Amino acid sequence: MRPCAPILFLLLALAATPARAAHTEAQLILSADTARPGDTILAGVDLKMEPGWHTYWKNPGDSGQATEIKWTLPPGVTAGEIQWPLPKKLPPAEVTTYGYEDEVVLLVPLTIAPNFSGKEMDLQANVAWLECKDVCIPANQTVTAQINIGAETKTSGNAALLESWKKKVPQAAAIFSFQANWENAGTNDLRPLIIQGQQIVSYFIPLIAPDFFPEASDNFEVQPATETITADHSEIRLRKFVKKFSGDWPRQISGVVVIAGVGYEINRLPIGDPAPAGGMISSTANQPQTVSQSLWRMLIFAFIGGLILNIMPCVLPVIALKILGFVSEARSKPRRVRQLGLIYALGVLISFLVLAAIVIGVKSAGHHAGWGMQFGSPIFIVCLTTLVTLVALNLFGVFEVTLAGRALDTAGELASKHGAAGAFFNGVLATTLATPCTAPFLAPALGFAFAQSSSVIILIFLTVGLGLASPYILLSWNPAWLKFLPKPGAWMEKFKIAMGFPMLATVIWLYAVAASSYGKNVLWLGIFLVIVALAAWIFGEFFQRGRTRRGTAFVLVCILLAAGYAFALEKELNWRTVMPVANAGSLKESADGIDWQPWSPEAVAQARAAGKIVLVDFTADWCLTCQVNKKTSIEISSVRKKIKDLNVVALLADDTHTPENIAVELNRYNRAGVPLVLVYPKKADAPPMVLPEVLTPGIVLDALDRAAK
């Protein structure tokens, strides 16, 4: 304390008095100028630190000391406990502390007795803190403020400031449910603790930068290093190490869970026993109760995820088909509409059952299964490209799909074309095209499913299918909702043709995916598609709509297809053999692009050992979400610059051809498929940050900045 401080107090005794210590300024502020007897007002000790200096939280951490406030209050006024705003974790890592830089307002509720008499009163507090920069200095100041007592409460000019700090005080979490359990028995005095938080209500907040700030204890210490095992849209899972000084291991834990910069207080959360098998990811899933709880949650996620799939870019073209279907069905008998809605749903569900069966089969064969893994198979891509080309040609009216084999050419008859078979086909197509996309909600549900038993996989997959089909089932059930759609008419033919173009776009996308497997030879796939298109035209024009020589036309179609297949696909494209993909050197996309290097666990370890920040993008050509992320949030100038400035090692893990170790890595982060973007901090033992599925430039830049600290 400066010697002149007491004189300063005398001079300014009755006003709110700023008192100055070496590097921190303390001031007492109140939420009200006038209070009534019986009121509780908020007092704040405002500490302003000079740049570089900090004071401490209630648990100072490895060193330091918590600020103390000793009140001198008139009789009838009582002070509550200090409410501490969320502190920052302050480096260096070897001596990590929890504290405040620049400014903090420590809040204390003051309660005035109902029988308090008097017109005004003086409040006084002695504030003792330790301020540190390169050195630590204990400081001790007395601050005062005055408040009037009257019949009416009058807020002060500081009320808003106090309120803004009050918002930074961690509260009990309403939107998260937290659990804690020992991961294993650890050593004599060091044990890993898993803290887990699941988001209950709001979903779209990315759960970034999770951490846990413990309350101080004499008998044990929760070490400052935090390993993030999971941080996605639904759940965080942290590993902390607890060092025991004396006595038994703690049975409960208190502190603040920090998620995306907001603190959530946990108070005496019971610590569960280690899971018997010592599993890391499934440690809590081994407990039956938790499984049933999380299964329910995951089923809900699966349903919502399926619903959202409808608007993901992969499925959008199918929506065109559905719109058309609805327009033509709108005036049909409700029973028929319902029937078609159900058949569509059936198509979706059966496709999902097939997918589930494939996943179970792949898993039981000892391989790692992934969502969208069939897109890694070039054969599948070729078949799908051909199929979607045919759908586009069909929409253009080149040929028709009918059971009778004869064309129907009036708009009024269009409805029957979208009969049962059409509806079923739409369902299958929607599902097939949906698989390369994961959506919010879907990722955690599938990540969960892929690690579970066969019955759970089937259940989750069917639920996703139900979600995907649900809007159409609902609409079919209430055809009245369709009345805003225009009347069927000649326009439908034009609309149908227009809808062929999104399908063509899908063809181009699939073609580009195929290019990554076949290289320049993909040309022959294009030629095959042209032959197929020609065959489709002959089929439609001369077989379906023709009057004469229909037999000749049909034979010609067969010859064209057979020749196209034998020559283009088999001979030239050699479509069942895939060229090995070059896997070394820079994968740079353009001259000023990010200098991507191929990913491998060794490459990560090597870069981290060199003290570098590592960005890993798990991606695939067929993954539209990945491509969108790349265009909007990764291969952009601000991120490129940041990567250059921070000397970040960028590694690209291309899942297009599903290498096993990528699947293993994805599973480790509870993901069933790409996208997955990881940022490994500079500090070599810090865990990677898992970025959300859908990125913004802000998320990426922020993660890189944090990694540099």
Place this chain on the structure above:
Amino acid sequence: MKKNLVLIAAMMVATAAFAVEIGQPAPDFTGTDINGKTIKLSDYKGKIVVIESYNSDCPFCHNHYASGAMQDLQKNLAAKDVVWLLVDSVNTKNFSYRTPAQAQKEWADLKIAATAWIDDHSGDIGHLYGMKTTPHCFVIAADGTLVYDGAIDNRPSPFGDPRTAKNYVRAAVDELLAGKPVTVTQTKPYGCGVHYAN
């Protein structure tokens, strides 16, 4: 699963790498004291050794010395043939770094009664023992095993008389001398963070 276990094992090692363990041999070290003398921990085998992480600019340390309590304890234990080593891990760029000459003056001014003041500005010894704060203290039994790791006492304050506190170092040494097992073996060290070199 196997991979996970390996990961966990690696983390445990990482976390424990810099820390010493109670009941285990205290790791040996060699340092240079402020008079240029080489100090080797293993040379003191057969004697009880107290190690104190030292920085008198830290108000917590400062209070122990300004009140004379620390020197009293040092004298008291020296009479019982206990070795007391100050380890100063402050980096050379920090305000609190002392050149040998400054340290010799401080030793005289404060009437420090320890065995030696080791200049550990590289932080090697501090890191080896996982010294978090000043004053973080360690007690090593005559057979070389570590018996205490933690705070000097139960009074984390930069003010007042430390003699009123329960001194864990004194208690551990007294128990060792009486041939009893040490009761309190670990506590949370308090004080200022050690100003290690980056």
